[in-house]
Amino acid sequence: MPKKNAFYAQSGGVTAVINASACGVIETARQHSDSIGKVYAGHNGIIGALREDMIDTSHESDATIAALRHTPSGAFGSCRYKLKSLEENRAEYERLIEVFKAHDIGYFFYNGGGDSADTCLKVSQLSEKMGYPIQAIHIPKTVDNDLPFTDNCPGFGSVAKYVAVSTKEASLDVASMCESSTKVFILEVMGRHAGWIAAAGALAADSAGEPPHIILFPEVPFNEKEFLALVDKTVKEKGYCVIVASEGAQYNDGTLIAGSAHTDAFGHKQLGGVAPTLAALIKHELGYKYHWALADYLQRSARHIASATDVEQAYAVGKAAVEYALAGKNSVMVTIERHNGNGYRWELGEAPLDQVANIEKKMPSDFISRDGFGITQLARDYLSPLIAGEDYPPYKNGIPQYAKLAKVVVAKKLNTPFDI
Known part of the structure; x- marks a missing residue:
């Protein structure tokens, strides 16, 4: 043959x-x-x-x-x-x-x-x-880690590592300045319907009570009152508050905390803007000075880590x-x-x-803490091996130094162009 x-x-x-x-x-x-x-x-x-x-x-x-x-x-x-x-x-x-x-x-x-x-x-x-x-x-x-049947998806572990490391390093920065400057830091990460990436931010903590103090998942309806109360409580107790927010975080009726009216080629609503939206809410309701960051393409392209x-x-x-x-x-x-x-x-x-x-795998309920703002030990046990090693x-x-391809094009054999 x-x-x-x-x-x-x-x-x-x-x-x-x-x-x-x-x-x-x-x-x-x-x-x-x-x-x-x-x-x-x-x-x-x-x-x-x-x-x-x-x-x-x-x-x-x-x-x-x-x-x-x-x-x-x-x-x-x-x-x-x-x-x-x-x-x-x-x-x-x-x-x-x-x-x-x-x-x-x-x-x-x-x-x-x-x-x-x-x-x-x-x-x-x-x-x-x-x-x-x-x-x-x-x-x-x-990177969303949302395919069914597979334990995890290639691409996710590296994003998870980037988010965990970035959360840890930014937390140290905020902690060093909180006495006279920033009180709240928000890192916005990818995750349309599943909170796997946001959950990975929790790996920054070596023990209970360490940042991130709050994680927002798409799977958990956003409760503004409870969120603000926890931010306020954390700042008063620890001097600062670090938040990791999934871009797909939404209210109980499915309305996104922040989202565009535009859609991509797959028909998905263009996401982004959760961090500045939350920051404005915190400033208006609590008056705390804030900083926020959008991981965006940096999280999925960070091959160095x-x-x-x-x-x-x-x-x-x-x-x-x-x-x-x-x-x-x-x-x-x-x-x-x-x-x-x-x-x-x-x-x-x-x-x-x-x-x-066309099936999405979301975070299991037993991976999310009872208050909805963190992860359980089960989630930590699942996530930790996926970010292991350098x-x-x-x-x-x-x-x-990265590969540079010659990209020699294959000669066409058909005389019929195709419009898409």
Whole structure:
């Protein structure tokens, strides 16, 4: 049976370790050159396939591909482009199959979150119906840690580490100045519907009572009166108050504390502004001087402080995706499975894509403290191993050195441009 080429693409918000998954895919494919031809990467994610705009990774040296393991962001470009349902726009999926067929692509590795899992599933299903079967394997990635069936998601551990470290360092700063200056500090972190990232801020504390003093989760309805009372109590008792707030924090009726009327390409409401909104509320109601910070892209691109656990797992799921495809598996997502018992041990598994797509995993209620403003020991036990270890990139003149790709474009074989 003649060997087929592979297509790899990155989707959604990138992470500090998504390129480690790309490294795992490409290096493993090269080790199986008797079964897999070339690995083509979509330029700007799935858009690259639709436009027949692909990068031939065979032109990248082994050293450059290896350097992807310690390079943040999406080396081949990502996108926020959600394919519609088959019923709404079958042409998009038919175009993908047409491009894959023209370039003799038999393997589809899609590296992303829930929306990409859905795309991966539909491509697999339609390719069968069109008589050109493609083995589609989803590679999990999301800083939000909200994919089902997998214990955790590559990308999350490094964000969690960044948030925990930033919370600890900022807390020391505020504590040193609280006598005559700032009383309240608020760090706004990512997390649309799930509070995993905000919860990680709690790892800054070595013992009870240490900052962060308050965490706001999307899963817990915001009670303004209780929040202000706790801020006031904390400042009076400790001299200052440190807050970690999820961008998706909301009132009991689902109204966001802060949110834009605009939506992104996935139809998600544009978030941001929780920290300044809370700061203004505290200033107006309590009169305390404040400072706030927005972690934003810094939290997901901070490869210099990546979790060693996260890097290892990100590479492993990319490697496994290729191995699963070669073993004949199809329409599955690679999962990380935690072992029970003492010590942290994990292995890889799989989950069927028809059960993964468009499902969000939120924080369990027993991970959130009874008052709704902190985490339990169960949550701490879950989170701590995920931020463990350091995996520093190489430095030159004090600056991290990251992979620089040649990005040689694959020659087009179709004469039909495709508008998106």
